[in-house]
Amino acid sequence: MKPRTLALGVVVVTSFAFAAFLQAREKAPPGSAIDPAPSVILIRNATILTASHGAIDKGDILIKDGKISAVGGTLKAPGDALVIEATGQFVTPGIIDCHSHIAVDGSVNEGSVSVSSMVNIADVLNSDDISIYRDLAGGVTVANILHGSANSIGGQTVVIKLRWGQPAAKLPFEGALPGIKFALGENPKRSNLRALTGGERYPVTRMGVEETIRSAFTEARDYKKAWDDYNKRAPAGEKNLLPPRRDLRLDPLVEVLEGKRLVHAHCYREDEILMLLRVAREFGFHVQTLQHVLEGYKVADEIAAAGTGASTFSDWWAYKVEAYDAIPYNAALMTKRGVVVSINSDDATEATHLNQEAAKSILYGGLTRDEALKLVTLNPAIQLGIDKRVGSIDVGKDADLVIYNHDPLSAYAVVEKTLVDGRVYFDRARDIAGRPALEKEKKELLEKAAKEQEKEKEKEKKPEGRKPEEKKPEEKKPEEKPKPPQVNAQHGGAQ
Amino acid sequence: MIRLPQRFQLFVIFAGLLGPICSYAQTAGDYAITHARIFTLAGPPIEDGTVVIHGGKIAAAGAAVATPPGAQVIDAQGLQVYPGFFDAVTQMGLREIASVPATVDTTETGLFNPDLLAATAVLPSSAHIPVTRAAGVTQVIAAPASGGLDSEGANSQIAGQASAIHLTGWTIEEMLLRKSAALVMIWPSVETRSFDFSTFSVKEKPFSDAKKEYDKQVNLLAGYFEQARHYAQLLQIPTAANYARDLKLEAMAPVIRGELPVLVFADTAREIRDSVEFCEKQKAKMILAGGTEAWKVKDLLRSKGVPVILRPTLGEPPEKDSPYDRMLTQPEELRQAGVKAAFASFDNSFARRMGQQAANAVAHGLPHDEGLKGVTLYPAQIFGLDSQLGTIESGKIANLIVTNGDPLDVTTEVRYLFIQGQLTSTDNKQKALYEKYLNRPKPAR
Numbered sequence: 001m002k003p004r005t006l007a008l009g010v011v012v013v014t015s016f017a018f019a020a021f022l023q024a025r026e027k028a029p030p031g032s033a034i035d036p037a038p039s040v041i042l043i044r045n046a047t048i049l050t051a052s053h054g055a056i057d058k059g060d061i062l063i064k065d066g067k068i069s070a071v072g073g074t075l076k077a078p079g080d081a082l083v084i085e086a087t088g089q090f091v092t093p094g095i096i097d098c099h100s101h102i103a104v105d106g107s108v109n110e111g112s113v114s115v116s117s118m119v120n121i122a123d124v125l126n127s128d129d130i131s132i133y134r135d136l137a138g139g140v141t142v143a144n145i146l147h148g149s150a151n152s153i154g155g156q157t158v159v160i161k162l163r164w165g166q167p168a169a170k171l172p173f174e175g176a177l178p179g180i181k182f183a184l185g186e187n188p189k190r191s192n193l194r195a196l197t198g199g200e201r202y203p204v205t206r207m208g209v210e211e212t213i214r215s216a217f218t219e220a221r222d223y224k225k226a227w228d229d230y231n232k233r234a235p236a237g238e239k240n241l242l243p244p245r246r247d248l249r250l251d252p253l254v255e256v257l258e259g260k261r262l263v264h265a266h267c268y269r270e271d272e273i274l275m276l277l278r279v280a281r282e283f284g285f286h287v288q289t290l291q292h293v294l295e296g297y298k299v300a301d302e303i304a305a306a307g308t309g310a311s312t313f314s315d316w317w318a319y320k321v322e323a324y325d326a327i328p329y330n331a332a333l334m335t336k337r338g339v340v341v342s343i344n345s346d347d348a349t350e351a352t353h354l355n356q357e358a359a360k361s362i363l364y365g366g367l368t369r370d371e372a373l374k375l376v377t378l379n380p381a382i383q384l385g386i387d388k389r390v391g392s393i394d395v396g397k398d399a400d401l402v403i404y405n406h407d408p409l410s411a412y413a414v415v416e417k418t419l420v421d422g423r424v425y426f427d428r429a430r431d432i433a434g435r436p437a438l439e440k441e442k443k444e445l446l447e448k449a450a451k452e453q454e455k456e457k458e459k460e461k462k463p464e465g466r467k468p469e470e471k472k473p474e475e476k477k478p479e480e481k482p483k484p485p486q487v488n489a490q491h492g493g494a495q
Numbered sequence: 496m497i498r499l500p501q502r503f504q505l506f507v508i509f510a511g512l513l514g515p516i517c518s519y520a521q522t523a524g525d526y527a528i529t530h531a532r533i534f535t536l537a538g539p540p541i542e543d544g545t546v547v548i549h550g551g552k553i554a555a556a557g558a559a560v561a562t563p564p565g566a567q568v569i570d571a572q573g574l575q576v577y578p579g580f581f582d583a584v585t586q587m588g589l590r591e592i593a594s595v596p597a598t599v600d601t602t603e604t605g606l607f608n609p610d611l612l613a614a615t616a617v618l619p620s621s622a623h624i625p626v627t628r629a630a631g632v633t634q635v636i637a638a639p640a641s642g643g644l645d646s647e648g649a650n651s652q653i654a655g656q657a658s659a660i661h662l663t664g665w666t667i668e669e670m671l672l673r674k675s676a677a678l679v680m681i682w683p684s685v686e687t688r689s690f691d692f693s694t695f696s697v698k699e700k701p702f703s704d705a706k707k708e709y710d711k712q713v714n715l716l717a718g719y720f721e722q723a724r725h726y727a728q729l730l731q732i733p734t735a736a737n738y739a740r741d742l743k744l745e746a747m748a749p750v751i752r753g754e755l756p757v758l759v760f761a762d763t764a765r766e767i768r769d770s771v772e773f774c775e776k777q778k779a780k781m782i783l784a785g786g787t788e789a790w791k792v793k794d795l796l797r798s799k800g801v802p803v804i805l806r807p808t809l810g811e812p813p814e815k816d817s818p819y820d821r822m823l824t825q826p827e828e829l830r831q832a833g834v835k836a837a838f839a840s841f842d843n844s845f846a847r848r849m850g851q852q853a854a855n856a857v858a859h860g861l862p863h864d865e866g867l868k869g870v871t872l873y874p875a876q877i878f879g880l881d882s883q884l885g886t887i888e889s890g891k892i893a894n895l896i897v898t899n900g901d902p903l904d905v906t907t908e909v910r911y912l913f914i915q916g917q918l919t920s921t922d923n924k925q926k927a928l929y930e931k932y933l934n935r936p937k938p939a940r
Contacts, residue, residue, distance in 0.1 A: 134819045191594075297932050301935075316844065317844050324592055325928060329925070329933075348811070349811045353809055360906070410904050442816065
């Protein structure tokens with residue numbers, strides 16, 4: 001077969017698939033559908049893990065207009081309410097993933113410079129990323145979408161709700177403060193990439209990382225001063241007063257200085273953690289969260305004293321030198337020293353079982369069940385400054401809820417339903433019921449595309465007077481997938 | 496003075512000091528685990544039973560088993576006993592820190608390296624070993640070039656021989672369960688996409704080009720097996736002295752003779768189909784490793800009797816339109832189809848997620864005892880080690896764990912661990928760091 005013919009076939013197949021996809025989106029098939037939200041939902045007779053005030057053995061949750069309106073024993077709902085029978089099932093607040101890279105179109109790293117604060121992940125949100133749906137199926141309702149860790153000061157970040165099926169503009173969490181990614185250690189100094197990427201870029205030491213941040217904030221402080229000065233004098237109508245030149249790189253740093261943008265700092269080693277806290281103190285800004293922070297347990301008192309949150313992995317270790325002293329007791333140790341701790345994924349698949357990852361802190365370090373659940377619900381909400389809206393099952397909060405068929409603090413729980421803003425965005429039964437139809441549709445599309453391809457081939461072959469060759473069925477496949485990422489490859493991305 | 500063998504010297508010393516308690520001091524003592532719920536995996540669980548360990552082996556297990564005099568008693572009231580976990584694909588001891596090439600010995604250069612042996616480079620004092628052990632894993636297959644960042648650039652097709660090792664021992668000799676457990680073959684794949692680090696972007700090439708490259712690599716493998724077959728025939732002729740000795744081809748002989756299984760890394764349906772066909776043609780005994788799309792070819796795998804060591808169930812489904820739980824439901828689908836499947840980490844630092852992987856398959860339909868067997872008996876059967884390991888039956892090597900609950904679940908603690916009949920510590924680097932920093936005094940302000 002000539003490559004061109006096949007390539008054309010691929011185009012045909014993919015465009016068919018795309019057309020079908022668009023059509024499917026309009027029809028809103030099971031599994032990806034957004035039902036119009038019923039204004040009242042009653043979840044009945046569930047074990048409710050509230051994350052804020054313990055567990056309720058057999059209780060109901062009443063949802064009105066997307067908010068939790070009552071939690072407790074037996075509640076009454078109006079006749080037109082959607083009733084979800086949850087006998088024998090468990091309800092938790094929606095899982096909040098404080099470190100995610102899903103729903104991003106293309107690379108998460110603007111890696112060419114050491115200060116990339118001018119770029120914003122919010123500009124490249126991709127609402128069609130299947131990871132949104134898969135993470136919803138793992139109970140995730142909110143995710144902190146971060147820029148990568150290639151730069152000492154990285155790009156701007158955004159908190160989203162996993163409203164699968166909604167356009168990108170509807171994903172950001174309304175009212176959540178925007179953030180910015182910082183990164184310390186091996187990644188910004190390119191320790192593991194220099195050989196692969198070739199060129200060298202300042203910094204290549206932890207000293208240089210500190211200096212990069214210090215320089216940027218020195219500039220930002222002067223820039224802020226110039227603007228403050230201008231803003232003070234401008235109302236007086238001073239003549240010949242010119243505004244300072246706008247600097248898109250420094251604007252977000254000024255927001256950090258003003259407390260309007262949260263710093264999420266990727267870090268590993270104890271020394272660099274303290275370094276950043278010192279620099280922040282010197283410049284008068286707050287480090288909202290330390291991300292990964294695998295050696296946080298070594299300096300937990302200092303982190304607690306700074307009022308900084310820590311968002312870590314459950315049990316990842318040894319993928320690089322700065323992760324060699326990582327311990328699965330990290331979350332528990334920091335919690336016991338007074339740090340607000342969350343467990344995050346940094347990976348679309350890891351995010352699908354964050355409840356299990358949180359449960360590990362019961363074994364490693366002896367957290368209580370409530371403390372463990374908070375690691376993926378209330379604590380990340382506090383860290384992202386959205387705990388008035390989400391993170392626990394309390395009256396007045398958004399109805400972001402997960403219904404499990406089993407105790408979620410174990411490896412046996414399967415998510416039955418995930419609700420965001422009181423809407424069922426994931427329903428396992430519907431997902432399963434919808435599969436045969438999707439498979440049938442895919443098969444028909446592939447057959448149609450194969451026929452088109454066959455016709456195309458006929459046209460090309462006719463002048464040579466040759467019969468079309470018999471084709472193997474797998475050649476109808478539009479493309480061969482690369483091998484799934486190996487365990488370590490998937491951890492090599494942004495962490 | 497007459498020099499006794501070192502082993503015997505120690506025996507004399509310990510026997511003298513401790514009398515009957517340590518009559519097998521160097522290899523193991525006698526133990527009785529009493530009042531335990533015993534999951535033998537060879538029959539129904541035994542309530543309030545006793546496991547007796549003698550000479551590194553299980554001497555007896557049952558409800559009416561008496562504690563032999565002199566045996567050290569472990570009261571397991573309220574606890575449960577299981578066979579130790581068997582991680583069927585790891586790089587244990589071959590890779591310490593993934594990003595530091597100096598600590599990585601998984602992947603040799605060159606296409607064909609059948610004479611390389613994992614056991615040669617397993618570091619007995621690797622920090623990964625005690626960490627993994629603490630999660631209830633008592634033995635693993637250490638395999639060369641079976642994945643990870645370090646093997647991305649390598650194109651090795653025959654990576655070497657995997658070794659089965661116990662997870663304790665001062666030297667590799669003490670750790671060895673089977674020096675050569677399988678030949679590792681990395682089946683070629685149709686790579687239409689590759690990641691280019693120089694531009695940090697994905698490069699694509701037409702399917703037809705990638706397929707041509709694939710066919711070429713498969714042909715290379717076939718050619719190599721032909722060469723090895725000729726060489727193996729030559730080896731059988733005692734008078735055929737007139738040939739140049741080739742260590743690589745010599746190492747292929749047990750594969751050609753069908754004695755040593757081939758652990759074939761393949762994931763897509765095409766790769767699996769082609770590799771099964773290849774191994775059948777070469778009369779090689781195949782074990783599939785990876786098997787992301789094994790469900791697509793389950794009937795073929797069943798009919799050819801090819802067992803599968805599955806990539807982690809907590810992994811990404813192969814295609815964007817795969818059901819979100821594709822990897823989680825696969826173990827049960829394969830079981831129903833009659834395909835034998837084991838769980839494995841394909842890693843070191845994730846070896847402790849073995850139980851979690853199995854539990855997640857159980858949550859998606861796999862019967863619980865099948866989940867347990869998938870991390871104990873089935874890997875042993877797949878490597879032909881089930882006469883020695885995998886269940887709690889008298890005569891088997893005493894690789895056991897004593898837990899406070901379901902060993903597959905994430906909150907269960909391994910209280911005691913026996914490897915080759917030795918009560919083995921669950922202490923490790925991570926626990927030591929925990930204890931150190933748990934006791935850090937509050938800093939002065």
